[in-house]
Amino acid sequence: SYEMTQPLSVSVAPGQTATITCEGDSIGRKNVHWYQQKAGQAPFLVIYRSDNRPSGVPERFSGSASGGTATLTISSAQAGDEADYHCQAWDGDTSFFGGGTKLTVL
């Protein structure tokens, strides 16, 4: 079983930069995907393969991964960015998710 650890919560002031981490063994060597999930909704892909942004996702969202940490960065955070964020990666033939991070913009 492959474990990925995310902080339970992150807070950011409007207009500032939020950083959400996902720690796992050699995660920098894996393709990490990030999903945004707003209350009562299905997850939505915001970053794929560690540092790629799907079309339609604001440039404020970026990702990186190195060593044992993958990072989702949200610059100029807005109230509409409040959500849970989940990292995902594969280890062998099984996919795993981190525990999720609640982002609060206040």
Added chain:
Amino acid sequence: QVQLQQWGAGLLKPSETLSLTCAIYGGSVSVYHWSWIRQPPGKGLEWIGEIYQGGRTGYNPSLRSRITISIDTSKKQFSLTLKSVTAADTATYFCARGLTRKSPLDTWGQGTLVTVS
């Protein structure tokens, strides 16, 4: 623009079998990988398994003994069966699409809350 619409029984008793179906609208069936993911109330996501390439499957080892994922390409639907449910299986279940194994899940169903009580 592909859409996924899912349905199934929302309330089960312990030991019963969970059955969910996901319909694929507006896209090809055979090209993609079709996954099931679940989320217990207030908790994170858990990958259940996937089906692809004419019926090949991949399952989460923690659930493998109880789950079956199948696909009906003529109806453009795929399904999840989970046997012998317990309260620990209470969760919102999502279906989702990926291009290949390890690809991101770019399209999700709306989710179905299944309660075991």
